Amino acid sequence: MEFNRFQTPQPGIPRPFHFPDFDRFYLRNGLEVLLAERPDFPLVSVNLCIKSYPLADTEHKEGTANLLCELFSEGTKKRNSEQIAEELEFTASQFSAHTDWNAIHLDMNTLSRNLDTAMDVFSDMLQNPIFPEAELERIRQEILTDRLRIVDNPAKLNSEQFIRFLYHGMRYALPIEGSNTSIQNISRADIQTFYNRHLVPGNAVLIFAGKINRETAETVSEKYFASWEEGPVPSLPDLDFQQPQKTRVHLIHKPGSSQTELRMGHLGIERKNPDYYAVTLLNEILGGYFLSRINMNLREEHGYTYGSGSAFSYRPGMGPLHISAAVQSEHTAQAALEVLKEISKIRSEEISEKELQNARGQITGLFPIAFETADQVALGLSNIVLSQLPDDYYNTYRNKISAVTREDILESAQKYLHPDKMLIVVTGDRAIIEKDLKDTFDVTVYDVQGNEI
Amino acid sequence: MPLHIEFESYQLKNGLNVILHQDTRTPIVSVNIWYHTGSKNEKPGKTGYAHLFEHMMFQGSGHVPADMHFQYIQSVGGTLNGSTFFDRTNYFETLPSHYLETALWLESDRMGFFLPALTQEKLDTQLDVVKNERRQRYENQPYGLWLEKILEMSFEKEFPYHWPVIGYMEDLNTATLNDVKEFFETWYAPSNASLVIAGDFDKKQTHKLVEKYFGDLPYGPAPEIPGTIFSDYGRGEKRATEVDSVQLPRIYMAYHIPPFGKTDTYTADIITDILSLGKRGRLYKSLVYEQQIAQEAYALILPMQNASLLIFMATPKPGVKIEALENALQEQIDSLRTEEIQARDLQRIQNQLEARKLRELQTVSARADYLNMFSVYFNDPDLINTEIEKYKAINTTDIKRTAATYLQNNNRTVLTYLPDDKEKK
Known part of the structure; x- marks a missing residue:
């Protein structure tokens, strides 16, 4: 067939895609329930979000929320740990409980035909956990061993150190799991206290997505959650944030490293900031996707790295701007300078129209792929609740992204990127990277435990 | 519950295999191409070339300027990637369905016109x-070179699974433009490839588009895939110890099992589930939960076309000797060889397998990749629907027999990692 292969094909006619409609209802105890029906596969995704998080950990007992999550599946008034596992696994239900900085999540994915059995176990874990001492001690040792091994993994180690310097003195400075000392301070009573205070229906939202209709959702919710006892809704502390004072390097010396883990950044923005959409595009263009300036520079132009990226992430108060790359040791200082160069450039000149189109096209076009499965839809709904977004958020999202102009992005870059206050944390071998870094930056060197050396 | 994936399959005159699976629920489409070549087609001294080649495929082609491949797809909201394995290399993108033609244009251009765009730079x-x-994925990771060591010990020097997919640094240092060119000419003919289109498209129009973009790519004979037969089962135990910058020791054991697709290999897959699926998995239950001597323990299979591996991994808790953990692990292995598992345990695993299959096939991109896998390896894309029957047919006697056949000390490689103390000084 004769045709001109140089000619880029014209797109066909787009078919519209919308985030699925969803229903909302409340139980008498105040539990909010959201439901999105997606009958394509005989699966149901159940997400229970508790709007409390590790900021509620008591001082010196950091890690309480995390331990609580680990213990939901380790024993209830009716079932021991092994019975819980057997019932969930026999019904092919996947369950996990974990906490991030925005919420405590109890997530389950089960076959629609097993929903009733699975919900029986799920609600039992939620409402009747007994936190057996033996299980607590076993899990405490597991977590302490995982903490011990952080130093083995340069990427994790470096990210933790970056966060530690950025949020110095705050709960955020410590990992969600807590510190070695704080993990050992937590008693069964502390976990019970956290549970009593935060695990109340008025502080939660229950989300169903998948092969489940409104009638079933109401029946199941009523049957398994109506008995959940009401309690006062807890409030969480207000926070004070401080940007880094000036650009400097913290070097974590890990002898024998075959590469350098590089993190750069500072505080980002609050989720409720009206510039959220401009910042989303700004990040995309700076380091958010393959075509971004940082990736094209560090990877495709210089070959310094296999992967790099940037992200503004969100948590109560100010989340971090976090630029990361694993770079060839010899080019560590050069890679950091290239990132600073890209930041200065994006603050001083408007991006091109093409760059804006590409990034906008990526973010808005990705929409249907992002909500193909029930789990993805459930995640979308939890975002609406936890980030306190309006119900029509996903219906207006693409228009709001499309309304952002090049001037908006320049303005956001100037407002929210601070090349003079850049926290730079590297984990690598000082013998190879220290000299070059010292030629350009103020450098402090630490051992892998974070002690200055 | 059985999910039935409908598809049609045909071949172009130049030998390109085509599979179409329509699903219009979401307005997206996945284009997925498998080339039946991977690191096993490399030669000692020239390892890592299949994967290096995969990187070059994103650098533009005859009618697509450098850097534009990513741009055409990402700028319309698509995702894309590629991956290289021992036996195959795949390339895939998912994008809003009205951009299907763009994806076909890009894939056909690098299939047919790769060489004109190749430069030293x-x-x-x-x-x-x-x-x-x-460096990032292997050298700078704790225990990061474990698989490389296991492969080197498990397969003889000339056997094509002896080296890692990523290749050796010294071989990458000597790769030339001519090597890349040769790799393309040998392995990237349409007759050695399979194209799946899955998702929202018009069947009639898509037939035409496939013909338009791929139909006139020159025919090249499908290369001989060396059918290297593995015959070293039970060749004797090999053991080695490595030192790494880690806090805890670790043990890996790799047993030779038959090629991917054989009944015994499906049974071996079930064995890994008995051992490590969920908290009821025996390794977790016994070593982590009851005895509390392991921080983690699991089993997996590495399915390959000429011979597969069943691999165990376990990390001792601080203060537990690696020998003690090995003995406890050995007890679990022995019990599989000597005792039949309970029917209820097998039922639980079958339930989970069926649900896992369903979960895996929720996205059009996963369905596209599975169709290609079954087509390229077994010339039977319908295995996407029927493979589950192979698992269901396995009974407790099969499991005991398969364990007794393959989980023998003379059929394995054992690699132990010990912590290096340097870091603490």
Whole structure:
């Protein structure tokens, strides 16, 4: 067939895609329930979000929320740990409980035909956990061993150190799991206290997505959650944030490293900031996707790295701007300078129209792929609740992204990127990277435990 | 519950295999191409070339300027990637369905017109990128070279699974433009490839588009895939110890099992589930939960076309001797060889397998990849629907027999890692 292969094909006619409609209802105890029906596969995704998080950990007992999550599946008034596992696994239900900085999540994915059995176990874990001492001690040792091994993994180690310097003195400075000392301070009573205070229906939202209709959702919710006892809704502390004072390097010396883990950044923005959409595009263009300036520079132009990226992430108060790359040791200082160069450039000149189109096209076009499965839809709904977004958020999202102009992005870059206050944390071998870094930056060197050396 | 994936399959005159699976629920489409070549088609001294080649495929082609491949797809909201394995290399993108033609144009251009766009400069940059990939994913990870060591010990020097997919640094250092060119000419003929289109498209129009973009790509004979037969089962135990910058020791054991697709290999897959699926998995239950001597323990299979491996991994808790953990692990292995498992345990695993299959096939991109896998390896894309029957047919006697056949000490490689104390000084 004769045709001109140089000619880029014209797109066909787009078919519209919308985030699925969803229903909302409340139980008498105040539990909010959201439901999105997606009958394509005989699966149901159940997400229970508790709007409390590790900021509620008591001082010196950091890690309480995390331990609580680990213990939901380790024993209830009716079932021991092994019975819980057997019932969930026999019904092919996947369950996990974990906490991030925005919420405590109890997530389950089960076959629609097993929903009733699975919900029986799920609600039992939620409402009747007994936190057996033996299980607590076993899990405490597991977590302490995982903490011990952080130093083995340069990427994790470096990210933790970056966060530690950025949020110095705050709960955020410590990992969600807590510190070695704080993990050992937590008693069964502390976990019970956290549970009593935060695990109340008025502080939660229950989300169903998948092969489940409104009638079933109401029946199941009523049957398994109506008995959940009401309690006062807890409030969480207000926070004070401080940007880094000036650009400097913290070097974590890990002898024998075959590469350098590089993190750069500072505080980002609050989720409720009206510039959220401009910042989303700004990040995309700076380091958010393959075509971004940082990736094209560090990877495709210089070959310094296999992967790099940037992200503004969100948590109560100010989340971090976090630029990361694993770079060839010899080019560590050069890679950091290239990132600073890209930041200065994006603050001083408007991006091109093409760059804006590409990034906008990526973010808005990705929409249907992002909500193909029930789990993805459930995640979308939890975002609406936890980030306190309006119900029509996903219906207006693409228009709001499309309304952002090049001037908006320049303005956001100037407002929210601070090349003079850049926290730079590297984990690598000082013998190879220290000299070059010292030629350009103020450098402090630490051992892998974070002690200055 | 059985999910039935409908598809049609045909061949173009140049030998390109085509599979179409329509699903219009979401307005997206996945284009997925498998080339039946991977690291097993490399030669000692020239390892890592299949994967390096994969990187070069994103650097533009005859009618697509450098850097534009990513741009055409990402700028319309698509996702894309590629991956290289021992037996195959795949390339895939998912994008809003009205951009299907763009994806076909791009894939056909690099299938047919790769060489005109190849330059030394592009190769030099991608060599640096790939070396950094090796450092990031293997060298700078704790126990990061474990698989490389296991492969070297499990397969003889000339056997094509002896070396890692990423290749050796010294081989990457000597890769030339001519090597890349040769790899393309040998392995990237349409007759050695399979194209799946899955998702929202018009069947009639898509037939035409496939013919338009791929139909006139020149025919090249499908290369001989060396059918290297593995015959070293039970060749004797090999053991080695490595030192790494880690806090805890670790043990890996790799047993030779038959090629992917054989009944015994499906049974071996079930064995890994008995051992490590969920908290009821025996390794977790016994070593982590009851005895509390392991921080983690699991089993997996590495399915390959000429011979597969069943691999165990376990890390002792601080203060537990690696020998003690090995003995406890050995007890679990022995009990599989000597005792039949309970029917209820097998039922639980079958339930989970069926649900897992369903979960895996929720996205059109996963369905596209599975159709290609079954087509390229077994010339039977319908295995996407029928493979589950192979698992269901396995009974407790099969499991005991398969364990007794393959989980023998003379059929394995054992690799122990010990912590290096340097770091603490």
